[in-house]
Amino acid sequence: MANQTLLFPVTCLQALWAEEVEPVCGNRERNSLIFDDVTRLMDIIRQHHPETFQHSLNVASLSVAMAKGMGLSGEEVRDVAIGGLLHDLGKTAVPSSILCKPAKLTEGEWQQIRQHPIRGMQMLEPFGWAADVLPMVLYHHERVDGRGYHGLTEGEIPLSARIICIADAFDAMAFTRPYQAARPLGQCWEELERNRGAQFDVDLVSLFIPITADICAVNAFCTG
Numbered sequence: 375m376a377n378q379t380l381l382f383p384v385t386c387l388q389a390l391w392a393e394e395v396e397p398v399c400g401n402r403e404r405n406s407l408i409f410d411d412v413t414r415l416m417d418i419i420r421q422h423h424p425e426t427f428q429h430s431l432n433v434a435s436l437s438v439a440m441a442k443g444m445g446l447s448g449e450e451v452r453d454v455a456i457g458g459l460l461h462d463l464g465k466t467a468v469p470s471s472i473l474c475k476p477a478k479l480t481e482g483e484w485q486q487i488r489q490h491p492i493r494g495m496q497m498l499e500p501f502g503w504a505a506d507v508l509p510m511v512l513y514h515h516e517r518v519d520g521r522g523y524h525g526l527t528e529g530e531i532p533l534s535a536r537i538i539c540i541a542d543a544f545d546a547m548a549f550t551r552p553y554q555a556a557r558p559l560g561q562c563w564e565e566l567e568r569n570r571g572a573q574f575d576v577d578l579v580s581l582f583i584p585i586t587a588d589i590c591a592v593n594a595f596c597t598g
């Protein structure tokens with residue numbers, strides 16, 4: 375297992391929605407209106423920074439698996455899917471020259487990147503369906519030890535944002551990026567364990583690791 379990495383769990387927005395959201399969330403008419411908006415917003419992300427588009431699909435897929443594993447309601451699963459898809463929407467307000475910069479970022483550039491949760495929330499506020507998604511967008515960089523972007527501590531960070539946070543960090547480690555190779559699953563899990571109770575929710579790490587092991591069983595390939 376230590377030498378395995380994950381393949382992308384999902385590569386298609388339509389498939390994610392049809393297979394993971396529609397079957398558990400009954401209001402098809404409302405869902406389809408929401409999906410039209412989400413698709414337009416995801417197109418903006420894809421055009422601005424394709425890597426963020428794929429990352430967002432991965433985070434949504436992993437987050438949905440966790441939400442289902444926790445027995446959340448159909449509407450909560452849908453909102454977690456949307457939160458995963460749009461958590462980095464605010465990065466479209468950051469110049470792609472910064473997002474794609476191969477060299478070390480300046481302090482000013484980091485400041486711009488650190489604004490993306492707030493910018494994403496502002497971009498989503500006009501959408502009536504997004505009320506329960508906004509906390510995931512705004513708080514996905516919080517840490518349970520209070521050292522995140524806004525300094526919220528464990529009990530203050532919404533559960534949905536804690537879910538997105540783990541999926542976000544895991545995807546950054548487990549999948550190949552233009553600038554870094556995927557880390558073996560064993561290393562990703564060690565990193566989650568090392569940071570449980572600091573960056574990550576203790577209980578959610580315990581839930582998340584077996585879920586990725588299950589995904590691995592059907593989607594993994596051996597690297598060494």
Ligand SMILES: [Fe+2]
Pocket residue numbers: 461462490514515
């Ligand atoms: Fe982010």
